[in-house]
Structure formats: C-alpha cells, structure tokens
Amino acid sequence: MSNKNNGVRILWYLTAPDGQVPWEADGRWQTGFGHLQQLAGTIDKLGYYGALLATGADEVNVLAASVLSVTSRMKFVAAVYPGLIAPAKLAQIAQTINRFSGNRLVYNAVNGSDAMLPAQGIHLAHDERYAYSLEYWEAFQRLYAGSTEGYDGKYIQIAPRPANFGGGSQRGAPPPRYEPFELWGAGTSSAGVAHSVRSLDVYLSFANTPQKLGDKFRNVGAEAAKIGRQLEYGTRLQIIVRETEEEAWEYAEYLVSRTSVEYARQSIERQLPPGESFDTYVSPDPQVNRNLEQIRAGRLPKARDYEIYPNIWTGPALHGFNVLGPAQGTTLVGSAENVAARIREFQEQGVGTFILSGWPLIEEAYRVADLLFPLLDLDHGFDVPLLSPHKRRSVPAAAPALPAAA
Numbered sequence: 001m002s003n004k005n006n007g008v009r010i011l012w013y014l015t016a017p018d019g020q021v022p023w024e025a026d027g028r029w030q031t032g033f034g035h036l037q038q039l040a041g042t043i044d045k046l047g048y049y050g051a052l053l054a055t056g057a058d059e060v061n062v063l064a065a066s067v068l069s070v071t072s073r074m075k076f077v078a079a080v081y082p083g084l085i086a087p088a089k090l091a092q093i094a095q096t097i098n099r100f101s102g103n104r105l106v107y108n109a110v111n112g113s114d115a116m117l118p119a120q121g122i123h124l125a126h127d128e129r130y131a132y133s134l135e136y137w138e139a140f141q142r143l144y145a146g147s148t149e150g151y152d153g154k155y156i157q158i159a160p161r162p163a164n165f166g167g168g169s170q171r172g173a174p175p176p177r178y179e180p181f182e183l184w185g186a187g188t189s190s191a192g193v194a195h196s197v198r199s200l201d202v203y204l205s206f207a208n209t210p211q212k213l214g215d216k217f218r219n220v221g222a223e224a225a226k227i228g229r230q231l232e233y234g235t236r237l238q239i240i241v242r243e244t245e246e247e248a249w250e251y252a253e254y255l256v257s258r259t260s261v262e263y264a265r266q267s268i269e270r271q272l273p274p275g276e277s278f279d280t281y282v283s284p285d286p287q288v289n290r291n292l293e294q295i296r297a298g299r300l301p302k303a304r305d306y307e308i309y310p311n312i313w314t315g316p317a318l319h320g321f322n323v324l325g326p327a328q329g330t331t332l333v334g335s336a337e338n339v340a341a342r343i344r345e346f347q348e349q350g351v352g353t354f355i356l357s358g359w360p361l362i363e364e365a366y367r368v369a370d371l372l373f374p375l376l377d378l379d380h381g382f383d384v385p386l387l388s389p390h391k392r393r394s395v396p397a398a399a400p401a402l403p404a405a406a
C-alpha cells in the first residue's frame with residue numbers, strides 16, 4: 001500500500017450526508033444504507049484507490065464492514081479518535097475487517113478538537129491528547145500484530161495474555177500474526193506533528209496552495225528525519241471538474257447561489273482566531289476583507305472572488321466555507337486539463353495521495369473518473385478501468401518531489 005512509484009493515488013469520500021448542496025437543509029438528500037452501499041460500489045468499480053470515512057456520521061468500522069460484500073479492491077481510510085474504543089478491542093476489530101476484506105482497512109488517526117471530544121467522554125487537553133494517542137497507537141499496533149506481551153504505559157496498561165486465553169478450539173493456540181497496520185493521520189500543531197512523525201505512515205493535511213502545502217510537508221519531513229523516519233504525504237480537497245473552465249466556474253457560481261449568507265457567517269465564526277469577531281475582524285489579505293464586507297452587508301461575493309490560486313477555491317463546501325483562508329473546505333475547480341496540471345503541481349511538492357469529494361458523491365465520482373483519471377498517472381496497485389480510454393493523453397511525468405528541508 002504505498003505510492004513510492006511516480007503516480008498518484010486518488011481516493012473518494014464515503015460519508016453521509018449527500019445531495020446537490022448538502023451543507024444547506026434544502027440541498028441535502030434523505031439517504032440511508034442503500035445509498036452508502038451504492039456509493040461504495042461505485043467508488044470500487046470506478047477504480048478509486050479507496051475512500052475516507054470521517055468521524056461525523058456513521059460509525060466507521062461498522063460502515064466499512066457493512067460494504068465489504070459490495071466492494072472488492074477499495075481501501076477504507078477510517079477516521080478514529082484514540083480512546084473511544086479500547087486499543088485491544090480496536091485491534092480485534094481491525095484484524096477481523098482486514099482478514100475478511102483482504103487487508104483493505106487503514107485508520108486515519110485524528111485527534112479532533114477541544115469543542116468535540118468532551119461530548120464523547122474524552123477530557124484530555126490538546127497536547128495531552130497527543131501524548132495519550134502515542135501510547136494508544138503503539139499498544140494498538142502491538143496487539144494488532146499479534147503480540148501477547150501486553151503494554152505498560154503512563155495511560156494504557158494491558159496485561160500479558162495468559163496461556164489459556166481464548167475459547168473453544170483457539171485455547172492455547174498461538175495468536176495469528178498480522179502485517180504492521182498502516183496508519184494515516186493528521187495533526188498540524190507542534191504536538192500533532194511530533195505525534196505524526198512517530199506514529200504515522202501517511203501524513204495528511206487539508207490543502208493550501210501547492211507551495212504552502214509543500215512547505216508544510218517539508219517541515220514535517222524534516223521532523224521525521226530527525227528520528228530516522230520517512231512519511232508519505234496526502235491532502236484533502238473538494239473538486240469541481242468539467243470539460244471546460246467556463247463550465248466548472250459556472251457550477252461553482254451555482255453552488256454559491258444555493259448557499260446562505262448564514263452558512264458563510266457560521267463558517268467564518270468557526271475560523272476566526274481566538275478573541276476576534278465577525279463584525280470587526282481585519283484580514284491581512286485585502287481580497288478577504290472585500291469578501292467580508294459584502295457578507296457583512298448580507299450578500300455573497302461571486303465565485304471567482306474566492307479563488308486564491310489558479311483552480312484553488314475557498315468557496316462553499318460541506319466542511320466549511322473558508323472565506324478567511326484555505327482549510328477543510330478547499331476545492332479544486334476547473335477544466336480536466338487544468339485540474340490535472342494542478343494535481344501535478346501538488347505532486348511536485350511531494351503530495352502523492354489526494355482524497356477528493358464532490359457532491360452529489362456518486363455523480364461527481366463518475367465525472368472525476370471520466371474526465372480526470374485519463375489525464376493522471378494513477379498508482380492504485382491495479383489497472384484502473386478507464387470509463388473514457390479515448391480521453392487518455394500521454395501523461396507528462398511529474399518532476400521528482402523536492403527534497404526534504406534540512
């Protein structure tokens with residue numbers, strides 16, 4: 001499961017809700033299990049490397065397990081907060097899913113935020129969450145691999161397994177051995193980075209401009225090198241890809257027209273630095289201030305006013321309307337040719353993995369597979385069945401990734 005070759009890995013999104021404009025009540029569909037099965041089957045059939053399963057909706061292990069029978073090759077990158085499930089039980093769940101699926105489960109180790117975790121019974125402060133998380137994933141990895149020795153940490157203590165552990169025919173048998181579990185994850189603060197370089201195989205970040213994202217990854221790479229580790233890098237983006245730039249921006253404009261000023265305001269309030277207010281905040285970026293002025297006056301600026309770099313857009317999306325600057329909601333917008341060029345630009349900055357989404361999820365998964373896949377050098381570990389092989393052009397090789405910062 002690695003992209004050490006020159007190609008990229010494209011993943012999609014397997015998480016409710018869905019709809020044309022799912023961030024607005026009148027743009028969200030009533031969907032259920034049948035829809036998620038159809039979405040998973042589509043992602044699998046179209047040849048995506050896998051999909052991200054986020055924490056906010058259905059339980060991720062249950063969701064992954066429940067769509068195994070309609071999928072055969074996609075990976076499930078399932079977000080987990082350490083501590084909600086005891087590491088021994090999570091290791092057993094992961095072993096079971098990986099045995100049943102042919103090793104298609106990986107976890108996205110996320111540590112959430114102060115606003116969300118206490119309501120789930122986790123009361124550790126931000127940096128201590130990462131100290132806890134280090135032990136959690138270490139204990140998980142040992143148990144997952146089949147160690148019987150237990151774990152003796154500051155936060156986590158697990159006794160060695162007695163010789164007569166297990167029931168029935170398993171009693172006394174040695175536990176099965178598993179390959180190391182692949183851990184993806186995120187963490188931007190210094191505690192988050194320190195945790196990531198020790199625990200993760202693939203480091204993920206929300207997108208920014210290619211250069212800024214590359215800088216972030218080079219810094220993380222330099223921290224990893226200090227302890228003799230090397231990570232792979234991935235990013236998360238929404239996408240609007242069409243045959244032409246005009247069509248893509250027309251659709252972006254449509255999404256703005258379906259978005260309420262209230263959604264913009266709420267998103268801005270979530271993004272404001274501590275102590276700042278919606279009415280008085282002044283950004284260092286004059287375009288952001290022009291956008292804020294319009295939103296304060298009760299109207300949304302035009303789509304192009306949120307383009308922060310060619311084809312990189314901070315307009316409305318399910319995960320936020322990042323008027324103040326790129327974050328969870330950042331979107332690639334443009335013609336297939338230009339979006340492919342931008343993906344190569346990210347690749348030149350060391351990004352090998354792209355977790356994309358566009359809504360409606362099934363419809364846009366088809367668009368991306370149809371328009372973009374033929375223009376990319378995909379490294380999914382199997383032959384991706386192109387919907388439109390005639391659109392395939394010779395794919396320019398990406399320049400090698402920049403070396404890590406010293």
Ligand SMILES: Cc1cc2nc3c(=O)[nH]c(=O)nc-3n(C[C@H](O)[C@H](O)[C@H](O)COP(=O)(O)O)c2cc1C
Pocket residue numbers: 053054055056079108110111112113116186187188189190191192193204205206235236355
């Ligand atoms: C690709 C990606 C996916 C994420 N998915 C989730 C998620 O499903 N649930 C969640 O609470 N946080 C998610 N996060 C956010 C992290 O939990 C965390 O808040 C963020 O990385 C900030 O890191 P910090 O704690 O170092 O400030 C995700 C982050 C990234 C980059």
